Amino acid sequence: MNTNTHWSFTQKFLFRFFFVYLMISIAPWTWIENIPYAGVVVQPWYWLQDQIVELANKNIFKVYKELVPLNGSGDTSWAWTHLWFFSLFSLLIAAIWTVSDRNKTAYPKWNYLLVTIVRYNVAMIAFGYGIIKVFALQMYFPSLSQLATPLGEFLPMRFSWLFIGYSTPYQVFSGVAEVIAGLLLFNRRTATAGALMSFAVFTNVMVMNFAYDIPVKLFSTHLTLMSLFLVVQEHKRLTAIFFLNQQAPAGSLYALTLTKKWQRITRYVLKGLFVVLIIILPFYNSYQRYRDVQSISDQKPIRSGVYDVADFVVNNDTIPAIIGDSTHRWSQLIFQPGTTGSMLSADTMFRRVYGRAYFGYFVDTIKQQMTFRWAGPQSDSLFTLQYSIPDSTTITLLGPVKGDTLFVRLKRTNKQYRLAEKQFHWLSEYNR
Secondary structure: OOOOOOOHHHHHHHHHHHHHHHHHHHHHHHHHHOOOHHHHHHHHHHHHHHHHHHHHHHHHHOOOOOOOOOOOOOOOHHHHHHHHHHHHHHHHHHHHHHOOOOOOOHHHHHHHHHHHHHHHHHHHHHHHHHHHHHHOOOOOOHHHHHEEEHHHHHHHHHHHHHHHHHOOHHHHHHHHHHHHHHHHHHOOHHHHHHHHHHHHHOOOOOOEEEEEHOHHHHHHHHHHHHHHHHHHHHHHHHHHHHHHOOOOOOOOOOOOOOOOOOHHHHHHHHHHHHHHHHHHHHHHHHHHHHHHHHOOOOOOOOEEEEEEEEEEOOOOOEOOOOOOOOOOOEEEEEEEEOOOOEEEOOOOEEEOOOOEEEEEEEEOEEEEEEEEOOOOOOOOEEEEEEEEEEOOOOOEEEEOOOOEEEEEEEEEEEOOHHHHHOOOOOOOOOOO
């Protein structure tokens, strides 16, 4: 433990601020929700936090008419209001704490508690995100539908996701770096090395999030600053080693002497619990998810691939294919392995993403029917068509769609995308 008992005024004030802010941001009492069936215990905290943020927006900041909660984005109006309010709240508490405890010279024990919580928080997140990258599960290789989408249609975030997902070795490499940082942080003897590594890793993630407009800017910035917080704790030793070429004493930041047997037992039990919940379970869950992803295959007898819409007939009227067509006619229909597909169509009943119309499809081989849905199996059903497969490259669909009778004849193509070939050359005689 850091035994320095004479801190400057600035050190004490910054400690008080960061203690309040980081404890609220991390909320270590919510870690128990990683234990099965224990999540209900922390629901009151989430409710209280939400009420505070809503009241702060309504009565203090008055910026947003209605707050959007966290969803796929971590940079919502709720998240920004949370940041503003609890930053001000932490400053206020730090000021009150400074006035009421002005004679205190240092907080070594409280600082040990804080750095331990920050260390474990960064370790958990680094390992959790790293292990899914090791199994190449965070960013997927571009799907057929994405390969068929013009590059200019993608927003920066999706473009960056595809860039990483394209190369499994690169994604695994970045995941290994995060896993190693997390494992180093779990051990007190290697915690400083882990803090340095996590700072480097999360700085890269943070910059990428800002550069590609990925909506986890606040989260990645917090992780970077938490890592920096751990590094700064050892700034004298690190400066001596890396900049002054001097010997540095052994670190005492994470040193803790437990004199009683029950204390040592409690420590080992908690450490073991963390290992199970934060290392073993995420690894097992990622492995199971990896197996599930690898087992995704075609819905027999429908073959995945790119299909030309050879005929599109509505109420016995054939709708011709026209370049730049903005009608509801279908073209370039893609069935992907699994349960999703896409097409080129302006029909608003489909889920439109990056210029394509996406859908979920589910085959009933007994009734020879294909049900089209908004997305997954639990989403709204759009329509159901009878299918037939007269030959290995042809699929016909027939049935009612929005009050009309629709007949579609699909011809499977041999379309190949060069990006899907995953090219690699040791010898390159020219620039590609």
